[in-house]
Amino acid sequence: MPQSSFKLKVLAGLLLAFAGSASATTYTNVPSGANANLPFAYFGNAANPSGDSPMVGQVFALTLDSLLSSFNFYAVGNTSATFQLNVAQWNPSTNAQNQAVNTVGSNLLPSTFTAVDTYNSTGNYTTISFDNLGLNLNANTKYIAYLTSSDSTVTGVQLSRTQTAQDVSGFGLGHAYLSTIPGQGWQLPFNGNGFLSLQYTAVTAVVPEPETYAMLFAGLALVGAAVKRRNAV
Incomplete structure (x- = not known):
């Protein structure tokens, strides 16, 4: 799976989970x-x-x-x-x-x-x-x-x-x-x-529970790190 596609799916999943927790x-x-x-x-x-x-x-x-x-x-x-x-x-x-x-x-x-x-x-x-x-x-x-x-x-x-x-x-x-x-x-x-x-x-x-925020921020950090590694290549 292309790295950009993977990052987008991770980010989308996190946002959906966050939105679902605040329905x-x-x-x-x-x-x-x-x-x-x-x-x-x-x-x-x-x-x-x-x-x-x-x-x-x-x-x-x-x-x-x-x-x-x-x-x-x-x-x-x-x-x-x-x-x-x-x-x-x-x-x-x-x-x-x-x-x-x-x-x-x-x-x-x-x-x-x-x-x-x-x-x-x-x-x-x-x-x-x-x-x-x-x-x-x-x-x-x-x-x-x-x-x-x-x-x-x-x-x-x-x-x-x-x-x-x-x-x-x-x-x-x-x-x-x-x-x-x-x-x-x-x-x-x-x-x-x-x-x-x-x-x-x-x-x-x-x-949302604090764990939900933690998961969202961790996911965003993961995506950010992936983008940084890609830009460094």
């Missing part, structure tokens, strides 16, 4: 598309209508160290509200799923991500999309992805949610909101039938 996984609790007829969670910065929360999000956890690349929420009807995404650790001191007063950590995203809103006239819902997040998340740690808005006039936005006894996607743990009642903190609603989750779609990729 994307999509988690969603609306696999057939958002359903605007399900219960709502109300987002709003203004003082009314009562029941609005200035921060509304989804608590989730992953079983493997992962890279979060995108997150979508869904709003009922056609909204052009300006949303920002925050991702923080849920109950950072205890990592508990729920307790009397829940807390969230600082925003982990390295920059400000503003949503792209896309209205679906057939389903009468707006997809609130955040892409290219590039956020590393740890396994067995609870996080919350939540919405805020820099527009103080935004109020009465109905975020679509669903009720499940167990999230079949293996991702979501429940819908949470920051109560405006002093002393209540973050609330994670629960009733006799299960947790209420926002409707969401999230895409992650498993973070």
Whole structure:
């Protein structure tokens, strides 16, 4: 086999192995598309209508160290509200799923991500999309992805949610909101039938193990050495 062909095959194999180790996984609790007829969670910065929360999000956890690349929420009807995404650790001191007063950590995203809103006239819902997040998340740690808005006039936005006894996607743990009642903190609603989750779609990729990086770098060094020997001939 010609040396150049061998080097190319080695390099291609290493790149394929590296790419395969970081393959994307999509988690969603609306696999057939958002359903605007399900219960709502109300987002709003203004003082009314009562029941609005200035921060509304989804608590989730992953079983493997992962890279979060995108997150979508869904709003009922056609909204052009300006949303920002925050991702923080849920109950950072205890990592508990729920307790009397829940807390969230600082925003982990390295920059400000503003949503792209896309209205679906057939389903009468707006997809609130955040892409290219590039956020590393740890396994067995609870996080919350939540919405805020820099527009103080935004109020009465109905975020679509669903009720499940167990999230079949293996991702979501429940819908949470920051109560405006002093002393209540973050609330994670629960009733006799299960947790209420926002409707969401999230895409992650498993973070490659250190051995995978080592194999890639060793392979590149091997190819580089072969090229150097060939040039020296």
